[in-house]
Amino acid sequence: MTEILKLDEAIKKYVKPGEALALEGFTHLIPNAAGLEIIRQGIKGLTLIRMTPDLIYDQLIGMGCADKMVFSWGGNPGVGSLHRFREAYEKKIPKTIEIEEHAHAAMANAYVAGASGLPFAVMDGYKGTSYPEINKNIKTIECPFTGQELTAIRALNPDVTIVHAQRADKEGNVWLDGIIGVQKEAILAAKKAIVTVEEIVDHVDEKTGGTVIPNWVIDAVCEVPHGAFPSYASGYYKRNNNFYLSWDAISRDYAKFQDWMKEFVLETKDFAEFYKKLEQENYA
């Protein structure tokens, strides 16, 4: 059953080198604090799965934690490229990164299949595109009733899924609201699940909206206020668009990136200290 743990304990307990990790979040509720803790703990060899990898995956890749990225749109939304990802992929800095690439529809379906205990999903997609040529987890399949040709996508089942949510109760039932992306599917598809939350409260329910994910599919819940920063947590704080813009400059140069990560991430002991430092230096 769910344990309420400190974030560093949860990462230490459940995230192992070489595993396939999904830190999901579709612009909203991105588990950034958890990603930074993985960097602090220096966990390497990871396969990073996410539909919309952004800053936190750029940071993990730049710090050499990732061997592979599985994704369907990778960028700094509204700003531009992920410079650390691009330099890793185009120039192998700091190391080679393999990619497995999908469209959103396919990747969402792959999580759905994983959550549903199925080895693959059927979709009507990708026809006429180059994707089937570059991703072996896309095949064609025929409808046994109509003969119609459709597309099969291999299921995604991360070793560990990590998401951020607004609240959990003391038993570890989790409540989230707003744009929920593919988080529920990513949790249900995973072997282990960690959820960071803005706060732990006495009671969560769906009576006034939102979605509750029951505790027995979640291994650890960690209270991490502002844990989605620079993403947002609807009802708690807004997206910090300035930080997304700042990241473009920080990440463009590898040396500058390394300095920044050292000063802000490696030399802060946890997310609270990191966030406090960002505030002091007018990033947050």
Next chain:
Amino acid sequence: MTEILKLDEAIKKYVKPGEALALEGFTHLIPNAAGLEIIRQGIKGLTLIRMTPDLIYDQLIGMGCADKMVFSWGGNPGVGSLHRFREAYEKKIPKTIEIEEHAHAAMANAYVAGASGLPFAVMDGYKGTSYPEINKNIKTIECPFTGQELTAIRALNPDVTIVHAQRADKEGNVWLDGIIGVQKEAILAAKKAIVTVEEIVDHVDEKTGGTVIPNWVIDAVCEVPHGAFPSYASGYYKRNNNFYLSWDAISRDYAKFQDWMKEFVLETKDFAEFYKKLEQENYA
């Protein structure tokens, strides 16, 4: 775009003899008023689709409106058999009824496929059971990645889906809450959709819970207070368990059933009059 119509107008406009109809509702929010209006209008030759056919399908079948029923559990919940359905199926009274039978998992998946624009759904189910022998819309399919044998179910796409919901706004956006069953999928899978609601209000949203189905997938919205009776509408009225118990006695004998339907349904001009009469005679 959605029209706000009277129930009799909506049924006249969209429900044609010989069509395949889904009047969905999983115990909660069953569109009973709409079913009774179909009986009043004497629309025949229908294929009746529903996961959990209960009293309203018993009534439609007993009145000779149905040629076929597609279902996954047919009974008077907590009470016993549907006598009109059983007598039709076992003794062809008042006429022959064909059946196509599924398990809940398969039928839910068939609606999902229909809603998703797919000709079939994949599930892991039915293995070891007799269902594949009696339903030609169940086939086996192999995972193109793992070779695992799975089950394919043909999609369901009703000509018309009718559901009941708590509220709609004046533009025909519909709001429902509580047990939502397979209603959204049944609407999205259908060629045409009618929704009866407890009341039409100025504004609906999801801010405090519930689900909104946007108007452009709904053809007609009809205000029918108590329209789910004897089922319930969470937040409006409770399930009338007494009526479910009474129905066992009313429906057991064909002649008694005919008399009751004549008196209460055919000789009342609409659902409001029907409901008033039930109240007067202590059924409601």
Next chain:
Amino acid sequence: MRDQDYTLSELMSIVASRMLTNDDVCFVGIGLPSEAANLARLTHAPDIKLIYESGTLVTRPDVLPLSIGDGELSDTALSVVSVPEMFRYWLQGGKIKVGFLGAAQIDKFANLNTTSIGDYKSPKVRLPGAGGAPEIASHAAKVFITLKHSTKAFVEKLDFITSVGFLEGGDSRDKLNLPGSGPQMVITDLGILEPDPITKELVLTHVHPGVTVEQIKEATGWNLLVADSVKRTEPPTDKELEVLRDIKLRTKIANSGAAK
């Protein structure tokens, strides 16, 4: 047979309830399974998670639901999901530890029939059908079954397999590659049957107080195997009886009310 201050129906529900533990996540069939599962929740397993196929996750009904989708279930649920989500993500997705099923008929390998008796196309008795049972039987990590004992219900061969137990016994279920391990126990109003570890045929292992082995064999439509040492079922405790009668009384009062 000594005088008992409880009925065999009551005993059946109480014995069935004892199969569930506080850590279980139980997909509950309507009727007898629902009574047993809620009794467990109200006695020794207060934190058990009860799931109903109508989409209600972790419900705590104060009265027993008459139907699988009563408002009492959604009003007291931690979360309400759509029916497709329930069957796809939760049941097929392997999130259910225990399935608790009733049935109209059972055979010696614990296969169940709730579909039809006699020829499928012109049945002697047309039953309600499958509902969620086939995939509960195949996907819940383990399955308990509860139904009343009679030769009509306990038959040599089913006319229709709605939900698979151990199919034809031996390793025939294993060959289907089902995610769940199948029926662990059949609890009736007379005793308890458990599958033999090798042949998977149901064996009588417990006899309820006041019931004889002979009586059970007579109520079974095949030559029922009896364990070498048949145990006597523990009679109900006062607490179990009190809680069961309380919830049944509350249910009766609630269900006798009309609308509004």
Next chain:
Amino acid sequence: MRDQDYTLSELMSIVASRMLTNDDVCFVGIGLPSEAANLARLTHAPDIKLIYESGTLVTRPDVLPLSIGDGELSDTALSVVSVPEMFRYWLQGGKIKVGFLGAAQIDKFANLNTTSIGDYKSPKVRLPGAGGAPEIASHAAKVFITLKHSTKAFVEKLDFITSVGFLEGGDSRDKLNLPGSGPQMVITDLGILEPDPITKELVLTHVHPGVTVEQIKEATGWNLLVADSVKRTEPPTDKELEVLRDIKLRTKIANSGAAK
């Protein structure tokens, strides 16, 4: 070329916005399409339904979202669904009338590339990738495309087809049996291109005020076909310009704020 009191970028958004009608249900790509779609909503199409792939159905943002999942989109939405539901039920399910896409590159048959330039495995430029575009391009009943004109963007042949337009032209898209009818129009900062009804090759049909056909041909990486009678695009109205500038200003102010 006369003096203009608006930029070609502004004109592009305004012209693109005019393609949308009040009855449309539009799946909106981020960036230029989002600007055009919201401009339509704030001018001639107040009831247009805007859908974003983050799961927001019928949104009415007061400022332009920087990302596809801004809180502004969910706060003002009629309904927020999961991303799988969006792609399965709404887009693949055929509920979207118009798809509005941007792109990094386009070819003469309106195929789009947002994935990579150069060899896929060692690209010259690695772009963000597909997002929702491939299935918007195939499943929306019709598609509009908007991007800025340049020989880098308008290329003879794509290195990678992210989203299909008319594939190799003629009936090659038809043979794919896609639900949607494909691109109707490509709106750039210089003019408008439309597919030839038979060959499906893009033809220049409109030139924006102050732009010449020659200028457009020079900005196109293939020998661009020109319609027999090229029309002059209607210049922006005062209202269109005012509304566009208003929302861009509101957006700038909103996005410059930090957290809290």
